[in-house]
Amino acid sequence: MELLESRPELSVALGGRWEVRALGNSAFCDTWQATQGRMKLFVKSATDRCGAGMLRAEADGLRALASTGCIRVPEVHALSDLPGGGAALALEWLDFACPDADFGRRFGHALATLHAQPCPLEPASFGWRGDNYIGATPQRNTPLQPAGRLGWLQFFSRARLCAMRDRLPEGTSELRYAVDAVIEALPGLFADGYMPRPALIHGDLWQGNWDMLADGSPVIFDPAVSCSDPQAEIAMMELFGSPPRGFRQAYEEAGGSWPTPQRLRLYQLYHLLNHVVLFDGSYLQQALRVARTLA
Incomplete structure (x- = not known):
């Protein structure tokens, strides 16, 4: 774990005092687990404009699906622009089980x-x-x-x-x-x-x-x-x-x-x-x- 202050691109999205753990990266973003007490978030961050656009589109889609009340999706906790054109998307942390x-x-x-x-x-x-x-x-x-x-x-x-x-x-x-x-x-x-x-x-x-x-x-x-x-x-x-x-x-x-x-x-x-x-x-x-x- 590392303190949020060492990850300025995430502090924009989360604020407060969080611990973050790197989970890996995809073709367009890095992923993190952010923890504050008992609260956990799944965070994606992208530093370029294309990746930021993908994160904004993802947040829009999740909110649209959630508004129907028909099926569960991760709740959008925060979507923030980052310096230089990037973005960070913080989502509800979900624990999965074997179907x-x-x-x-x-x-x-x-x-x-x-x-x-x-x-x-x-x-x-x-x-x-x-x-x-x-x-x-x-x-x-x-x-x-x-x-x-x-x-x-x-x-x-x-x-x-x-x-x-x-x-x-x-x-x-x-x-x-x-x-x-x-x-x-x-x-x-x-x-x-x-x-x-x-x-x-x-x-x-x-x-x-x-x-x-x-x-x-x-x-x-x-x-x-x-x-x-x-x-x-x-x-x-x-x-x-x-x-x-x-x-x-x-x-x-x-x-x-x-x-x-x-x-x-x-x-x-x-x-x-x-x-x-x-x-x-x-x-x-x-x-x-x-x-x-x-x-």
Whole structure:
């Protein structure tokens, strides 16, 4: 442990007399445990403007999810600007427990309840009140109406597929053409009459971004929120792993709808393209295979 005074970038966010312990770092921030008596906080700090923007977007997303009262997220304790353009985000410290046999059912019900809430944007639109990040990649969220199928097809093609296609590294022209073909085929992937509606979603809900608290409550964190088709949330949950046992039944019983296999792959394509961007083409062939099944 070290005293807060030795970490001036954290004193801006916390104030008072805290002990801090370094927990490690990610691609864009350092993480800390801050302790004051019995109170503990999880703190992230970034010294550059890009990392600071990611922390601000994270705080905005957590507050938006918390305001619904549908599912637990870490409480935002403080968000402070740092000298030089950085930022520090102090969050509630959460103690996790090994998920029990009924966790999936509770999680499915809570997420369906979140997805059933009215769109928080006025007027109801696809998008969000500001751009944010999906991983370390900027995510475009300019709101788009109308809020029905046409609005969703326009939003998903422009703000998701086109935006990510334009970020693909050099040497991926074959994938770019395949993405263009998917965009052309989009209307046919909704020919079953499914009507997307804008709902607040976590946006990056892979297996590493949910857990269970000691009291059994499902908790989600590290969001990339937007008002989007809730089926896009399910697709991400199915991409790198799968939802826990009992989740799907509870989700559907609570009113949620599961994507068709084609729409599942469509929404997963966005995240695969992002992984091509983030990891220098390591996911190129997987993204190309998925795109070809859709066009």
